[in-house]
Amino acid sequence: MSTVGKVIRCKAAVLWEPHKPFVIEDIEVAPPKAHEVRIKMVATGVCRSDDHVVSGTLITPLPAVLGHEGAGIVESIGEGVTCVKPGDKVIPLFSPQCGKCRICKHPESNFCCQNDSLEKPQGTLRDGTSRFSCKGKPIHNFISTSTFSQYTVVDDIAVAKIDGASPLDKVCLIGCGFSTGYGSAVKVAKVTPGSTCAVFGLGGVGLSVIIGCKVAGASRIIAVDINKDKFAKAKELGATECINPKDYSKPIHEVLQEMTDGGVDFSFEVIGHLDTMTSALLSCHAACGVSIIVGVPPNAKSLSVNPMLLLLGRTWKGAIFGGLKSKDSVPKLVTDFMAKKFPLDPLITHVLPFEKINEAFDLLRAGKSIRTVLTF
Numbered sequence: 001m002s003t004v005g006k007v008i009r010c011k012a013a014v015l016w017e018p019h020k021p022f023v024i025e026d027i028e029v030a031p032p033k034a035h036e037v038r039i040k041m042v043a044t045g046v047c048r049s050d051d052h053v054v055s056g057t058l059i060t061p062l063p064a065v066l067g068h069e070g071a072g073i074v075e076s077i078g079e080g081v082t083c084v085k086p087g088d089k090v091i092p093l094f095s096p097q098c099g100k101c102r103i104c105k106h107p108e109s110n111f112c113c114q115n116d117s118l119e120k121p122q123g124t125l126r127d128g129t130s131r132f133s134c135k136g137k138p139i140h141n142f143i144s145t146s147t148f149s150q151y152t153v154v155d156d157i158a159v160a161k162i163d164g165a166s167p168l169d170k171v172c173l174i175g176c177g178f179s180t181g182y183g184s185a186v187k188v189a190k191v192t193p194g195s196t197c198a199v200f201g202l203g204g205v206g207l208s209v210i211i212g213c214k215v216a217g218a219s220r221i222i223a224v225d226i227n228k229d230k231f232a233k234a235k236e237l238g239a240t241e242c243i244n245p246k247d248y249s250k251p252i253h254e255v256l257q258e259m260t261d262g263g264v265d266f267s268f269e270v271i272g273h274l275d276t277m278t279s280a281l282l283s284c285h286a287a288c289g290v291s292i293i294v295g296v297p298p299n300a301k302s303l304s305v306n307p308m309l310l311l312l313g314r315t316w317k318g319a320i321f322g323g324l325k326s327k328d329s330v331p332k333l334v335t336d337f338m339a340k341k342f343p344l345d346p347l348i349t350h351v352l353p354f355e356k357i358n359e360a361f362d363l364l365r366a367g368k369s370i371r372t373v374l375t376f
């Protein structure tokens, strides 16, 4: 029986308040309005940014359906939608691309003005409401995506059609972790052949930075993590050396400076801590180094930095979604994955049924997983 135009009753993981587990609830998902798309989710990864909401590091209106690294199939479309049709395989875009705003028209930037992330999240679709409700109460969206639900509704500027032959339980990682890491290396840092790189944090995003550094031709990729269990996978993906700050009595930036004739060419902070952001900055060469912030910092926290650190020639940058324009890049990355230009399988350490979402978060918090893919 067709569900088009009807309210769909389904399961979703609702976060009612911070510091609490997700609750699998029966929710109602209203049909898509004009320029909206309703998607049947097939798979979703679990990213640290979702956990940042649970821990209070990242603030978004609650209760909400979180999740932003998913892939699914279009169930129905609202009036005026031309970019996708029912049956298409798609990836929701937490960093949308409206194509019309100042940033979308900018040749280099990617953080579309229509985003609902980070600065002042409303937790809604563009019309200011959500299509989710539970027990008669509206439930918020999360950064244009909300993939922890059997069905979600997104704005048409926040969805990309992908290759119909692609495996959704793998390419869901292109919705966030892989693209963010890979783009941070190839697009934001523009890693050069023969260069030396240091990557702080070897989760799904940091390992994807390593994949990007390798594809860009870096000759040394130094992986940094306090969990040595992450080192084998980092080496498998291209790290040439792995170091644990806990093994040294001096600060890790001094160790890296000594290892690399004064500092690396490119450093990446892929953790989300203020102290490691400073360490990564100091680890790149004072006159020619480029340091990239990828990790999401704790809400409303600031760093105090001596401008001298930049005056000699360092560059310090950051980016959302690897600096990639999402609607343009996601289908291309899926095509590149299908052409075996980079792997995703090594990043997926666990696959669990969606109902086991709290187990997936426990694995992430315990440092035991890279990416868990939840399947519906």
Ligand code: PAD
Pocket: 047, 048, 049, 052, 176, 177, 180, 200, 201, 202, 203, 204, 205, 206, 224, 225, 226, 227, 230, 245, 270, 271, 272, 273, 276, 293, 294, 295, 296, 297, 319, 320, 321, 322, 364, 367, 370
């Ligand atoms: P993750 O938790 O899987 O990986 C973080 C890694 O950092 C783990 O391996 C930790 O052991 C390691 N770590 C923790 N503390 C330290 C330390 N002091 N020194 C060295 N290593 C340490 O997270 P992830 O890979 O899913 O995400 C990483 C960050 O990137 C996180 O802050 C997330 O919110 C952010 C992110 N940003 C974007 C973006 O668009 N900029 C997108 C996706 C994720």
Ligand code: ZN
Pocket: 047, 048, 049, 050, 068, 069, 176, 177
């Ligand atoms: Zn993410």
Ligand code: ZN
Pocket: 096, 097, 098, 099, 100, 101, 102, 103, 104, 112, 113, 114
């Ligand atoms: Zn835009």
